[in-house]
Amino acid sequence: MKLKLTTLALGAALAAGPAMAELVFPSLSYRTGPYAANGIPFADGYQDYFTLLNERDGGIGGEPIRMIECETGYNTEKGVECYESTKGEGALVYQPLSTGITYQLIPKATADGIPVHSMGYGRTSAKDGTVFKNIFNYPANYWDGASVAIKHLLDINDGSLEGKKIALVYHNSAYGKEPIRTLEELSEKHGFELSLLPVDHPGQEQKSQWLQIRREKPDNVIMYGWGVMNQVAIQEAANIRYPMDQFIGIWWSGSENDVRPSGAAANGYKSLTFHNVGDDFPVFADIQKYVVDSGKAAGAGDQIGTALYNRGLYAAMLAAEAAKTAQGIHNTKALTPGQMRDGMEALEITEAKMTDLGLPGFGPEFQVSCENHGGNGLVAVAQWDAAADSWSLITDFVQSDQDVLGPLVAEDAAAFAAESGITPGC
Amino acid sequence: MLYRESGDFSSTYAQDSQTFPIKFDRYRYYFVLFIAIVVIPFVINDYWVNSLFLPFLIYAIAAIGLNILVGYCGQVSLGTGGFMAVGAYACYKLMTSFPDISMLVHVLISGLITAAVGVLFGLPSLRIKGFYLAVATLAAQFFLVWLFNRVPWFYNYSASGQISSPERTFFGIIITGPNTEAWATYLFCLMFVIFSAYVARNLTRGSVGRKWMAIRDMDIAAEIIGVNPLRAKLTAFAVSSFFIGISGALFFSIYLGAVEVGEVFGIQKSFLVLFMIIIGGLGSIFGSFAGAAFLVLLPVALKIVGVDWLGWPTDIVAHLQLVIVGGLIIIFLIAEPHGLAQLWRVAKEKLRLWPFPH
Numbered sequence: 190m191k192l193k194l195t196t197l198a199l200g201a202a203l204a205a206g207p208a209m210a211e212l213v214f215p216s217l218s219y220r221t222g223p224y225a226a227n228g229i230p231f232a233d234g235y236q237d238y239f240t241l242l243n244e245r246d247g248g249i250g251g252e253p254i255r256m257i258e259c260e261t262g263y264n265t266e267k268g269v270e271c272y273e274s275t276k277g278e279g280a281l282v283y284q285p286l287s288t289g290i291t292y293q294l295i296p297k298a299t300a301d302g303i304p305v306h307s308m309g310y311g312r313t314s315a316k317d318g319t320v321f322k323n324i325f326n327y328p329a330n331y332w333d334g335a336s337v338a339i340k341h342l343l344d345i346n347d348g349s350l351e352g353k354k355i356a357l358v359y360h361n362s363a364y365g366k367e368p369i370r371t372l373e374e375l376s377e378k379h380g381f382e383l384s385l386l387p388v389d390h391p392g393q394e395q396k397s398q399w400l401q402i403r404r405e406k407p408d409n410v411i412m413y414g415w416g417v418m419n420q421v422a423i424q425e426a427a428n429i430r431y432p433m434d435q436f437i438g439i440w441w442s443g444s445e446n447d448v449r450p451s452g453a454a455a456n457g458y459k460s461l462t463f464h465n466v467g468d469d470f471p472v473f474a475d476i477q478k479y480v481v482d483s484g485k486a487a488g489a490g491d492q493i494g495t496a497l498y499n500r501g502l503y504a505a506m507l508a509a510e511a512a513k514t515a516q517g518i519h520n521t522k523a524l525t526p527g528q529m530r531d532g533m534e535a536l537e538i539t540e541a542k543m544t545d546l547g548l549p550g551f552g553p554e555f556q557v558s559c560e561n562h563g564g565n566g567l568v569a570v571a572q573w574d575a576a577a578d579s580w581s582l583i584t585d586f587v588q589s590d591q592d593v594l595g596p597l598v599a600e601d602a603a604a605f606a607a608e609s610g611i612t613p614g615c
Numbered sequence: 616m617l618y619r620e621s622g623d624f625s626s627t628y629a630q631d632s633q634t635f636p637i638k639f640d641r642y643r644y645y646f647v648l649f650i651a652i653v654v655i656p657f658v659i660n661d662y663w664v665n666s667l668f669l670p671f672l673i674y675a676i677a678a679i680g681l682n683i684l685v686g687y688c689g690q691v692s693l694g695t696g697g698f699m700a701v702g703a704y705a706c707y708k709l710m711t712s713f714p715d716i717s718m719l720v721h722v723l724i725s726g727l728i729t730a731a732v733g734v735l736f737g738l739p740s741l742r743i744k745g746f747y748l749a750v751a752t753l754a755a756q757f758f759l760v761w762l763f764n765r766v767p768w769f770y771n772y773s774a775s776g777q778i779s780s781p782e783r784t785f786f787g788i789i790i791t792g793p794n795t796e797a798w799a800t801y802l803f804c805l806m807f808v809i810f811s812a813y814v815a816r817n818l819t820r821g822s823v824g825r826k827w828m829a830i831r832d833m834d835i836a837a838e839i840i841g842v843n844p845l846r847a848k849l850t851a852f853a854v855s856s857f858f859i860g861i862s863g864a865l866f867f868s869i870y871l872g873a874v875e876v877g878e879v880f881g882i883q884k885s886f887l888v889l890f891m892i893i894i895g896g897l898g899s900i901f902g903s904f905a906g907a908a909f910l911v912l913l914p915v916a917l918k919i920v921g922v923d924w925l926g927w928p929t930d931i932v933a934h935l936q937l938v939i940v941g942g943l944i945i946i947f948l949i950a951e952p953h954g955l956a957q958l959w960r961v962a963k964e965k966l967r968l969w970p971f972p973h
Contacts, residue, residue, distance in 0.1 A: 220930030221937075229930075260918075260929035265871060265879060266670065270915065273662040292777050292873040300793035312775070361764060363775035363875050370774050390877050488930075601774060608781060609792075 211255040212248065212512060212524060214239060214505075215275040217285045220488070222262035223391045224416040226446045227497055229488055231286055232258070234501025236487035237480050241472075242509060244479040249512045252522040265289045272297065281512065281529040282306050284504055288364035296609065299323045303526040304533055306511075308504050309334075309440055309463055313367055316563025317602035318534065319613040325533050327507070327564035328555050329463040329589075331413070332597065334439045335368035336589035337461060337568035338411050339375050341437065344584075350381040356407040358398060358414065358422055361387035365413045368439075372411070374593050392418025399425040412438040419447035427454035434459060437570070443580070444496045448573045456575035459583075460496075461568050464503045464552040466580040468494030472502075472547030496571075496580060503552060510546075511536045534559055553586040559615040563598075566591065617966040634816055640963075651805060656798035664797040669870045671911045672804040673862050676811045678891045678903035680858030685889070686897035687819055688851035689831030690740050694752035696884035697759035698856050700876050701729045702863025704769050707778040710791070710868065711771060718785045722807065722864045729860020730853040732759075737852030741845060744834075756885055763876040779873035791868045800869050807865060811858050816900050818854060827851050828898075894947055896956025905955035913940060 218232035219225055239254045248254050257278060259271035268290035272283065283298060283305045285291050291311035298305045299322065306325045307315065313332045315324035343350060357372060359365030369385060376383040384405065386398040392414060399422075402410060410431065414422055419442045426436055434457040438447070443460025476493065480486050492498040515524050515532025524532075537556045543549055553567035567586035574581060606613050623638045625631040635641040659668065677695060684692050705725040713721070736755040740748050763769050770778050782792030789795050790803045818824050826847040829837035838844055867874045874880070887910065895906020914936050921932035951958055965972075 218929065220928075221933040225930075258929045259922075260933045262933060265873075265875070269871065270666040270918075273665045277662060288775075289777075289873075289875050289878055292775070292779065292875075293871060296779070296793035296872060362877060363777045366774065366776050390881070610782070 211253045213255050213257060213275075213279045213281055214508060215257045215259060215271070215278075215280045215283060217259055217261050217268060217271050217283065217287075217290065219261050219263045219286070221260060222264065224263045227416055227441070227444060228263065228286065230444065230446075230492035230495050230497035231501035231504075233487040233490070233492045234498035234503075235284070235505045236501075237476055237493070237498075238502045238505035238509070240480050240485050240487070241476055244483065244485065245475060249509050250516045250522050252516075252524075254509075261285070261287065261290060263287050263289075265293055268293060276301060276303060279526075281524055281526055282508055282533070284308065284508070286310070288312075288362070288367075292363060295321070295324055301526075302530070304530040306504070306508065306533065308500075308507070310364065312605075313563075314598050314601035314605060316561065316598050317613075318557075318559050318562035319615055320602040320606045320611055321562060323530055325557065325562045327536070327557055327562065328538075328553055329566050329568050330563055331364075331367040331439070332371040332594050333463075333563075333566035333568055333589035334461050335371040335411070336375065336566070336594060337570070337587055338437045338439075339372070339379065340587060340590065341459075341570050341584065342409055343379065350379040353381040353409070354384065354405065354407040355381050355409045355411060356384045356386055356402055356405070358386045358388060358395075358402075358410060358412045360392065360414050360418055361389045364415065364441075368411075368413055370597060371594065374597065375590070378593060388414070388418055388422070391416055393421055395421050395425050399429055399431075402426075402431065403429045408435065410436045412436070412442045414438065414442045414447075418442075419444075420450045423448060423455050423458060424451045427451045433457035434572070437461065440500070440568075443571060443573075445578075445580075446497075448575070449578075453575045455573055458573045460571050460573070460580070462496070462571045462580075462582070463568050463586075464499060465548075465550060466496055466499060466571055466582065468499075470548050470551060475547060499551075506546060506548065506551075507536070507538070510538065510542070533557060534562070566594070617969065618963045619967055632820075634820075648809075652802075656802055659797050659801060661797050664801050665870070666915055667912060668801050669804055669865075671908055672801075672808045673865045673870055674888065674891060674907040674911055675808055675904050676865070677859050677862035677888045678895060678907045679811050679815045679900060680855045680862065681888050682892045682895075682897065682899070682903045683815060683819065683827070683858070684851050684855035686892055686899065686902075687824060687831060688827040688848065688855075690737070690848060690851060691745065691749040692752040692855070693749050693882070693885045693889070694736060694755035694759070695859055695888045696880040696882060697756040698729050698733055698859040699863030699866060699884060700759050700763055700880035701732045701856075702726065702860030703867035703874055703880065704763050704778065704876070705729065705860065706864035706868050707771075707780065708769070710781060710783055714781070714783065718783050718790055718803070718868070721783070722861055722868075725864035726857040726861040729863065730857040733852045733856020733859070734849050737849055737856075740848050740852065753882075753885075756882055760876050760880060763880075775875075777873055777875050778867065780868040783868070792872065795869075804865055804869060807861055811861065812900055812904075815854075815858070819900070823847075823850060831898075890944065892954075894944060894954055896954030899954070899956035901959060902954050902956030905959065909955065910940070913943075 216235050219228035236256055239256045243254050257275050259275055261268045261271055283294055288310050291307045294305050304323045309329055311326055313330040315321040315326045372383050388395055412422055436458055438460040440462050448455040448458055511533040514535050515528045518531055519528045534557055539554050543551050555564035566589035569582050569586045570584045571580045572583045618637055618639055620637050635644050681695050684690050702725045705728040706721050709721040739751040770776050780791045782789055788799050790799050826842045829842050830847045891906035891910050894909055896902025917936045921927045922929055
């Protein structure tokens, strides 16, 4: 009980924080814990892009960026601590990179008026901006991923999946369960048979699931995995000689870390992505010059150009562009979280803009609006080439089946609105 | 000089057997209560309440609960996370089914439901002991988590399998959901902490607690002197699970607001609470508080010192945290196996004689 007094005294000392003259971007990263292998490249990419903007352009619109990193270890309790400790610093937008923490922050951040950008994760129905006013999940979400995976399968099967068997191997958590509803709808529409194979956290033990796949011989396997689960699944698939080009992972199951451990056996494995792969973009020269060569690279600096690094970079780029938009709308340099929200809602990404930033063709074009916080759901398929040790896009960015997804999003958003007493509207 | 009983005369049995018989100690206790109830609510903000006070208070309840089972009754349990999950899901179902009823009622009923589940899983304790019982409770842990993940009824058929707490009130004050005031959630949890500690303290020094301790020290001897092991063990499971259920309900509804059972109430939660009572002191109410404070505050303090003051990289601090907490646990177990509570007792003895030890 005595400790309380000490903590209280500590609190008084901490309350005198620094002045808020910068644009504050918290990074709720996880460089430790069971998912660190995936958390590190994303955090590095996110941080390096902001470092680049500070070093090259002096921040965004002349206003320097301050990035606060907070370690969550993919743990929701630490996520709460990180959120509470950074929100008072003037945090503009949160990108927790964890579906669990996102669910936690949705009500909290909405009450505090701080936007959350859950890029390609989190609650899918946050696409409905009339209900989720402060939550954004552009450019694509889990249901887009499921739909595009099926579209790709339709393409390679001459437009029909009638009578095919498709298995979903998923992380048995809020994240992994997301696509089930969509896939069930799509299985009705296209006439394929869906079987569900949950894998419990952390996913090192998948023998029984893959035994079942071996027995049932599904035509295709879709995977929603994260962390060590991906590597194990790809290895198990290789062990039962499952054809890799029939195996599609969501974007969180498509990093170099996931395929490299299986070596040549992983050749041909496919993964979805909503941004381009590789480091063949002009911006990487700038990163080399301003960030790496000056010794300011985040982490060990060895992740540049990997799939998840690019995703972190893309997230930072979208945040920076939204901040620019917000500065334009409100005609100010220093931003408040509310102004940042307006910037995100008015964000428009065009090919010309991306070329200007040194990222030509890096992601799909999209425009955010009050009704649509989720972009247009454009997703591409990448394939792993084990010999070349690299990913390459094998399709264009194709749009998900909006006829199926639209009603699902509306339904889930309406349920959330009713549950939490929100009146939808712009 | 401090904690001296000279001049402190008891003239009734009630005075003699009170929890804090020494006047100085009693006033210190009143002072702590005064600070906790009257002063802190006026000065805390969101950060302090959500990062430190809520987890500390809620873990303290869980630690008191587990301490009754492990420390007082000697039944080793690794099912704490599972029982907390029962409390959380019971609270969620109650909150969504009966939105107009006060949170106080929901939390207490969640505790009672958990007590019933605890008794059910406590039945094997009548036949098996020690490590074998630990394994049986471990089975409870895995079964309960699996159940809440598997059966959609428990999470109201939501697409993600998450439960999130809607806005609920207590005498018209919002205490769950995002629009809460820091002082409201703090006082609500504090109320349960004071209630739990008071009940636990008075149970453990009464006849019920003496029966538990008799079972702990030697169950055959206890049976010979007339302690009914069935009743003693099952009451220990029931009371322990009641408190753990309350803490689980508060953990979900007040503190986190959204819960995914496998991540939040997994086996690591069972170990965490077990570490709390081992470090704090088995068989001590104060030890439950000390252990909870130690394991909740230490990581935050290390983070503040390492990242905010010294500016070290976050991953190094996170790793150092594991090293330091692990090291301290080992040091404690070697240097003071009876935990922080024993240190406190020794300190009190020393303070009595201070500054003239001879």
